[in-house]
Amino acid sequence: MDWIGSAEFHVLMVVFGVLMIGLGVRSYLHSRLSASELGFVLVASVAWIxxxxxxxxxxxxxxxxxxxxxxxxxxxxxxxxxLYWGYTQRGGEDA
Known part of the structure; x- marks a missing residue:
């Protein structure tokens, strides 16, 4: 379990986060993800990175x-x- 704290592993985590952002945007552009799902992917990826x-x-x-x-x-x-994701979710419930 010593490899989890290694700097090389964290570099791979950053690369994975960037790939997740790219895949999320690509899926959104091809209409496979909704805007709220894309927001969730972006929030999770940025937190990961x-x-x-x-x-x-x-x-x-x-x-x-x-x-x-x-x-x-x-x-x-x-x-x-x-906060933006939460605001847009709240706005959707009021309508």
Whole structure:
């Protein structure tokens, strides 16, 4: 279980998160996902990447300031996407 904490594993987690975003957008463009399902995929993927980015950036030898900036930016994006998704879900129930 020591490999779970490794930086290489976190790089793979970031790559997987980016792939999930790409697949979600592609599925939305081909009308396989609704807008709310795409929102859920984006929220989950951004949370996944925000969790994994610190060790991945350390593996890539990025400075701590850049790592903190990336993590903070993705965390804010996660919060914004989650609030937007909640707002659109609430708006759908009122109609």
């Amino acid at each position: 925000a969790y994994a980015i610190a060790d991945a950036a350390a593996f890539l030898s990025l400075p701590t300031a850049i790592t903190s900036l990336l993590t903070g930016g993705l965390s804010l994006l996660f919060i914004a996407l989650f």
